[in-house]
Amino acid sequence: MMFKVLLIFAAVCASSIEANYGQYTMHCPCGSHKILNGCYTFMKNKVTWDKARADCLKRGGDLVIPTSNTECDLLSQRANTLGMNAPWIGASRRRQDAKFYNTCGKALSFKRWNSGEPNNHSNNENCAHMYSHGSGKGKWNDVNCIRPYGYICQFKAHRCD
Numbered sequence: 709m710m711f712k713v714l715l716i717f718a719a720v721c722a723s724s725i726e727a728n729y730g731q732y733t734m735h736c737p738c739g740s741h742k743i744l745n746g747c748y749t750f751m752k753n754k755v756t757w758d759k760a761r762a763d764c765l766k767r768g769g770d771l772v773i774p775t776s777n778t779e780c781d782l783l784s785q786r787a788n789t790l791g792m793n794a795p796w797i798g799a800s801r802r803r804q805d806a807k808f809y810n811t812c813g814k815a816l817s818f819k820r821w822n823s824g825e826p827n828n829h830s831n832n833e834n835c836a837h838m839y840s841h842g843s844g845k846g847k848w849n850d851v852n853c854i855r856p857y858g859y860i861c862q863f864k865a866h867r868c869d
């Protein structure tokens with residue numbers, strides 16, 4: 709019986725998903741969600757931004773860098789469905805110029821800050837997360853990096869564009 713269950717589980721994972729990034733195709737990790745052309749894992753454990761990123765890297769991905777309104781909307785909807793509040797995303801403030809950069813070290817080519825954000829409250833909000841419910845759903849806020857939130861890892865053939 710147990711063996712059967714394991715077999716079914718293995719079959720589900722083996723046939724899981726592939727993501728298409730133009731000419732790149734990759735297997736999505738078991739348990740990840742295919743959304744648009746990418747794969748993502750929604751991590752509900754609440755940790756600091758640094759720990760979230762380290763875990764995504766360990767899994768072979770990185771914190772998600774959303775690049776469209778549609779992607780933000782779909783990811784925030786899924787996060788909300790999974791009971792997540794405001795997961796970390798892959799953007800943080802560089803101290804030298806106080807601007808936000810993605811995890812590839814590039815200035816954000818797309819950003820979707822909530823109204824009045826980033827406000828750098830108390831001069832101590834250097835990491836970005838994305839609201840998954842409420843009026844700001846799918847929009848971003850800067851917040852203190854050491855606060856605990858869930859996070860979304862993205863798996864792709866990384867091209868830092």
Ligand SMILES: [Ca+2]
Nearest residue numbers: 827828849850
């Ligand atoms: Ca803020």
